[in-house]
């Protein structure tokens with residue numbers, strides 16, 4: 585029994601080792617933290633038309649209880665799994681260092697050179713997959729089954745909702761050599777952190793603590809009030825695409841790298857200390873990018889599934 589117990593322990597540790605190895609598959613950290621993604625999706629939800637909600641609910645798994653926000657971090661949870669390793673580059677875009685410009689043809693590749701494997705390519709791809717939703721609704725079961733084999737529209741919805749959030753985090757469209765700020769170590773007040781993490785998580789956390797009673801929901805409500813009070817025309821402007829497309833990720837990415845250069849990278853060299861001055865001047869950018877992400881996600885889903893979507 586003792587020997588078996590020992591072997592059992594060895595097997596257990598081997599299993600732990602395998603899990604750790606799988607978990608540490610070389611990738612890069614970074615996505616809005618869970619709060620950033622929840623905020624984007626919570627901001628989008630009240631802006632969905634009834635027909636859009638119906639479609640979204642029909643695609644969500646039952647355990648989501650009709651909450652899109654509850655599954656908006658799913659693509660981060662699964663990107664470490666073998667089956668989904670290919671999705672890791674879909675969360676960001678690397679652009680040439682210090683150029684502060686984005687170009688789809690030049691920048692949208694994964695590290696193996698596959699074109700379209702970046703955040704903007706993914707938004708286009710999952711949007712286009714979701715245009716099959718109405719076909720699925722209106723076709724006989726055999727065609728429906730064929731479409732379901734080709735595309736998993738539930739996954740497409742979750743990826744789209746997540747990546748529209750990511751592309752609005754300015755450092756998700758960052759420089760190549762520092763992996764969107766992941767390799768730039770700074771001091772965030774008294775703690776060490778990498779610059780990417782400051783933008784994914786720390787600024788939101790600090791704002792929640794200081795202004796919103798530690799509550800993300802309170803923060804989201806304040807951002808929403810801002811959009812609806814003085815931003816009706818602004819929200820309308822954000823939601824439109826220049827050529828009437830369903831989604832226009834190239835626009836979002838171009839804004840992202842520009843904000844990364846103007847705000848995220850500025851005065852944030854390796855070893856620098858980022859404190860009140862940085863926090864107070866960057867928080868409005870973070871809040872407006874969360875707002876834009878939410879407004880645009882809702883607009884994309886309304887164009888896909890809303891009352892005017894059947895003409896697609």
Ligand SMILES: [Zn+2]
Pocket residue numbers: 614615616659660675746750
């Ligand atoms: Zn992500």
